[in-house]
Amino acid sequence: MQTRAEATFQSLEDCLVLNNGGATMRLNYLWLRDHCRSPSSYNSQSNQRNLDTASVDLNIRPDHTTVQDGHLILTWPGGHVTKYSLSWLAENSYEGKKQSTVQPCIPWNSDIYNNANPPSAKWDKFMSSDDEVEKFLHNYLLYGIAFVDDVPATVEATEAVAKRVSLIREDSAYSQLALDRHTDTAYFQEPCGIQVFHCLKHEGTGGRTLLVDGFYAAEKVRQQSPENFELLTRVPIRHEYIEASDDHRNHMTGIGPVLNVYPWNKEMYLIRYNNYDRSVINTIPHDLVQRWYVAHRELTTELRRPENELWVKLTPGKVIFIDNWRVLHGRESFTGLRLLCGCYLTRDDILSSARGFGLQA
Numbered sequence: 001m002q003t004r005a006e007a008t009f010q011s012l013e014d015c016l017v018l019n020n021g022g023a024t025m026r027l028n029y030l031w032l033r034d035h036c037r038s039p040s041s042y043n044s045q046s047n048q049r050n051l052d053t054a055s056v057d058l059n060i061r062p063d064h065t066t067v068q069d070g071h072l073i074l075t076w077p078g079g080h081v082t083k084y085s086l087s088w089l090a091e092n093s094y095e096g097k098k099q100s101t102v103q104p105c106i107p108w109n110s111d112i113y114n115n116a117n118p119p120s121a122k123w124d125k126f127m128s129s130d131d132e133v134e135k136f137l138h139n140y141l142l143y144g145i146a147f148v149d150d151v152p153a154t155v156e157a158t159e160a161v162a163k164r165v166s167l168i169r170e171d172s173a174y175s176q177l178a179l180d181r182h183t184d185t186a187y188f189q190e191p192c193g194i195q196v197f198h199c200l201k202h203e204g205t206g207g208r209t210l211l212v213d214g215f216y217a218a219e220k221v222r223q224q225s226p227e228n229f230e231l232l233t234r235v236p237i238r239h240e241y242i243e244a245s246d247d248h249r250n251h252m253t254g255i256g257p258v259l260n261v262y263p264w265n266k267e268m269y270l271i272r273y274n275n276y277d278r279s280v281i282n283t284i285p286h287d288l289v290q291r292w293y294v295a296h297r298e299l300t301t302e303l304r305r306p307e308n309e310l311w312v313k314l315t316p317g318k319v320i321f322i323d324n325w326r327v328l329h330g331r332e333s334f335t336g337l338r339l340l341c342g343c344y345l346t347r348d349d350i351l352s353s354a355r356g357f358g359l360q361a
Helices: 029-034 086-092 094-099 110-116 123-128 130-143 155-163 214-224 226-234 286-303 347-356
Strands: 008-011 015-020 023-028 064-068 071-075 081-085 145-149 168-171 179-182 194-203 209-213 237-244 249-256 259-261 268-271 310-312 319-323 327-331 337-345
Touching (some): 015 086, 023 086, 023 094, 081 086, 110 310, 130 347, 226 259, 226 286
Antiparallel strands (some): 008 015, 064 071, 194 319, 209 327
């Protein structure tokens, strides 16, 4: 064991054990060489790796290791030197990632959301001020929904407000029937990221939008029945969309578990819940089928609790952005003429916009 005032480390056969400020990290030697940030190994301008990882000996070990001035310094066979700040290692090690949150959020039911009362963005400022966009994205990341008010009730204005934060993927169509809570495009291998709605006109009654935080409901299941939660993260379920008309045919299929979590910290990042589009369950053996139905029923019970429902009346000028990977939406039935404009936005682009403001996403 070698000791320095800042940290201690121990060179084992398969890894370097680094203790810094009471936190212990186990760092694979090949990983340490592969992630080197020296100019010859990494292009800091493009943030891309220069090193050909396949050229590195799988059993590489440093010839010399030391900790100095808050840095871990390794000298490799052949003389190449790698230098890491201890703070970078703490942030990027498995142990660090396991304890950190990828995307902070506030799980909510109706009371929690209404008490927080996140402000809506205003059309004029939203289209002209990056500060207004940043505040909008901050609320969107925390709650999975965000609003822009005072938008002109036109398709063109709706398109403009959507494009302010992301690329538009596609439009969608709607009927007058009531819709239970669900996420959209579960039949895609990667469901659409953001749903945008703008009610341009409604001459009638009803038609309120239902919003439910899927993460809030799923966390309740995790707390009450960890085994059911785990099953919903593990069992692959098929969803399908089949359309046949004189003009064209579509047959979309997506397969994935109802709940998706990051494997290192078990943080949820996606709920795929759509009972309309769920296809034949034939991807699991008999002994799991009944258990899956029990787990799914518990999640459905939480999603349908009245206290978890947020009802919003969309009116001309109010545009809502919904995180389709987190928040389920539905709608009560309505009468009369109701003209709704909607589209999907790409998740990657809206998260990129958020990161451009320094937001954690």
